[in-house]
Amino acid sequence: MPTKVLIVDDERDIIKVTKTRLESKGFEVVCAYDGLSGLDKAKEAKPDIVLLDLFMPVMHGYEVCKKLKQNPDTKNIPIILFSAGLCKGSCPKEAKDVGAVDFIAKPFDDEELVDKIKFYTKER
Incomplete structure (x- = not known):
């Protein structure tokens, strides 16, 4: 059974490219386009890992992450936050x-992303 990855990002082009690249590596990918729908999709799809953008409309990535970690159904799902270079230091x-x-900072290297997904889902 392939590793299921949930990508939450308001930039549809980023999702499309990342989804295609991850699927070509054998991952199953589900998507959400804002923080609130990301919360719903995480509960519904039960992904193995979440790739979560920081700066989105409706709900900021930090808030989504906190809510996922507070929910008993999603608290054990590893989350990788990502964003463009707006806040590299902090x-x-x-x-x-x-x-x-x-x-991970956008744009991210495909191999680095795949390695991180495998590491955090113990699929090495």
Whole structure:
């Protein structure tokens, strides 16, 4: 059974490219386009890992991460937060503070992303 990845990002082009690349590596990918729908999709799809953008309409990525970590049904899902270079210095620490396992800056390297997904889902 392939690893299921939930991508939550308001940039549809980013989702499309990332989804295609991850599917070509054998991952199952589900998507949400804002923080609130990301919360719903995480509960519904029960992904193995969440890739979560920080800066989105409706609900900020930090808030989504906190809510996922507070919910008994989603609290054990690893979350990798990502964003463009708007906050490189503080984001990795803040990501850990809200319960994320990692932070990656956009644009991200495909192999680095795949390696992180495999590491955090123990699929090495």
